[in-house]
Amino acid sequence: MILVTTAGKVGSAAVRLLAERQEPVRVLVRDPAKALALADAGAHVVVGDLAAPASIDAAMAGVTAVVLVSPAVPAQELNVVAAAARAGVGHIVKATSKASPDAPIARRRGQSEIEAGPAACGVPHTLLRSNAYMQNVLASAPEIARTDGFGSAAGKGRTGMVDARDVAAVTAGIVAAPAAHAGRTYWLSGPRPVSNDDVAAVLSGLLGRTITYRELGFEEHKDAMIRAGVPEQVAHMNAQAFSLTAEGDAEWVTQDVPTLLGRPARSFEQFAADHAASFA
Ligand SMILES: NC(=O)c1ccc[n+]([C@@H]2O[C@H](COP(=O)([O-])OP(=O)(O)OC[C@H]3O[C@@H](n4cnc5c(N)ncnc54)[C@H](OP(=O)(O)O)[C@@H]3O)[C@@H](O)[C@H]2O)c1
Structure with missing residues (x-):
């Protein structure tokens, strides 16, 4: 079972692609009324909040790989990383941006803090650093x-703006077969x-x-x-x-999207x- 942490632009498109490929996929949402179409597409919708660790633990049951995508509040995404480590999840695909610890923008410093989480917990992972959507x-x-x-x-x-649908396609492809992508960072652009x-x-x-x-x-x-x-x-x-x-x-711009998607x-x-x- 693959868990996608939210149903925003990238999350919902990734869930649809995974469901189309018959991959068992679960999506965590705060409001299930917003995820009716994803349930119809075949996804297992669970109600939770990334600020509520117990709800993440519940969503993590039986999960082998996680797509970590959300507004990237460090405490919330690190809650997911910790829950994944507790559940013995095999891989995390993290949607991120041009992150670094000394970036001039707080959001990028927060992303850098989150990016370090899976390695600190010993969970194999892949970073998808995208240009603007x-x-x-x-x-x-x-x-x-x-x-x-x-x-x-x-x-x-x-x-070098990238279509979020391409970010979702890359995400779905990697999380469905993550072994070759462990420890890799991809820079996604148009x-x-x-x-x-x-x-x-x-x-x-x-x-x-x-x-x-x-x-x-x-x-x-x-x-x-x-x-x-x-x-x-x-x-x-x-x-x-x-x-x-x-x-x-x-x-x-990079060639990572065409290389990964063919x-x-x-x-x-x-x-x-x-x-x-x-x-x-
Ligand atoms: N936008 C860009 O240009 C760009 C570029 C590069 C990287 N990124 C990265 O992409 C990520 C965002 O992805 P996105 O644009 O696909 O997201 P998005 O469309 O902004 O959607 C965010 C989703 O998170 C949900 N959410 C918010 N807080 C939550 C919580 N506490 N618990 C559960 N769900 C919650 C929202 O659900 P509700 O409906 O309940 O609010 C919404 O579905 C960030 O890491 C960002 O840095 C973005």
Whole structure:
């Protein structure tokens, strides 16, 4: 049995792929009403909370491998690692980002703390360090639909953004047959770096009207995210990440997705076409 710790973007897509392959898969969710489609797809849905260790222990019964994906609060994900070690789980696949102990963004330092967990507990593991997800662009969809434009503190920086569906496909493939991936770190990206001017051009072509990108300052972008409902602390870290993007921090691509999947990584053009209705 494979346990996927949450049913967000990567978790839900990974659960579906595993269920399609007839792999026994369980998904832990706080609200089972949000996971009805996953249950219909064949997943075993369990109710729990990553902040409640007893609920994680209950979800871990009979589990051989874990997909660790969540908002990456260190105490919560380390609860999962400890429960996996207690249950004798054979492998953890951890979704993470550009993490390091001395990163300028707290979220990346937290990821680094979590990444060290499986090794400290002696659980074989694989780290999937992804570039920004293309799905982040969907956060601008309401603004684009309303104003034909969007803004960011990313300046002219380019991002090797990856489709979260590809991250899920890599995750599912590894967790279903993890032995060859123990101790490995993969850097997941899309096929090429994309700037926000590229995003605007792709969306303009797709939607048949001109979409304009505006460069924002740090505070301007942070305030816009807060107004859109993002918690202040998260908006601050996001604005930090976008400011680093402006300096070239996200301009990396690798061949890990095509190598692991045996097909090209999805392009931003493909992603945008698949989500055209959201931007219209
Ligand atoms: N976004 C990016 O660009 C990016 C890039 C690289 C790496 N990552 C990494 O990807 C991971 C996030 O993956 P994602 O984007 O697929 O997640 P996501 O779509 O943001 O979904 C997070 C899920 O976690 C659930 N959740 C939150 N707190 C929980 C708790 N205490 N107990 C149980 N479930 C809880 C939420 O469920 P509810 O519905 O109950 O709230 C939601 O389903 C993070 O490690 C992040 O750093 C993201």
